[in-house]
Amino acid sequence: xxxxxxxxxGSNLGNSANTLTQALNALSTLALTPVVASSFYLSRPLGPAxxxxxxxxxxxxxxxxxxxxxxxxxxAIENQYGRERKGERWGPRTLxxxxxxxxxxxxxxxxxxxxxxxxxxxxxxxxxLYEIAPDLHFPDGQSLSDALQQLSLDGIKKLT
Numbered sequence: 001x002x003x004x005x006x007x008x009x010g011s012n013l014g015n016s017a018n019t020l021t022q023a024l025n026a027l028s029t030l031a032l033t034p035v036v037a038s039s040f041y042l043s044r045p046l047g048p049a050x051x052x053x054x055x056x057x058x059x060x061x062x063x064x065x066x067x068x069x070x071x072x073x074x075x076a077i078e079n080q081y082g083r084e085r086k087g088e089r090w091g092p093r094t095l096x097x098x099x100x101x102x103x104x105x106x107x108x109x110x111x112x113x114x115x116x117x118x119x120x121x122x123x124x125x126x127x128x129l130y131e132i133a134p135d136l137h138f139p140d141g142q143s144l145s146d147a148l149q150q151l152s153l154d155g156i157k158k159l160t
Contacts, residue, residue, distance in 0.1 A: 002063065009059060010093070011054065011096065023081065023095055024059055030073050030074075031063055032064060036061075038059070040158075041158050042157045043124035058125065060132055067102050067114065068111065074098075078095045099114055122151075123151045123156050124156055130144055
């Protein structure tokens with residue numbers, strides 16, 4: 001069955017704009033329809049403050065891949081761009097691809113939690129998500145616009 005999936009993209013090492021652009025192209029190989037992508041947003045890092053700001057975006061794809069298969073493909077794309085998993089949460093990275101939403105499903109597996117944990121508190125996720133899906137409702141029924149109104153937009157800048 002085909003599902004609409006929203007994927008968060010982030011990078012703060014190397015040429016982040018180029019990396020995100022290439023990652024969006026790589027996502028097109030996993031999609032049944034053209035990828036819809038938000039603008040790029042510059043945001044302060046979570047966690048250690050002694051790292052570069054992040055470049056973030058959100059993409060929407062339609063796929064027939066099961067969630068864990070899609071996750072494996074996303075991690076393979078991350079690896080192609082030099083992603084190293086050192087166990088440090090919120091540390092610097094060349095590329096981060098996260099499944100934010102997988103249709104209207106709630107998924108709770110050891111390797112995958114959907115909706116993505118803490119996404120409701122992250123302006124660098126909700127703002128680009130709103131750009132491409134302003135009428136979105138989360139699996140619990142909450143609207144994206146209501147969730148976004150609960151967040152500060154300090155520390156985030158849309159790039160043109």
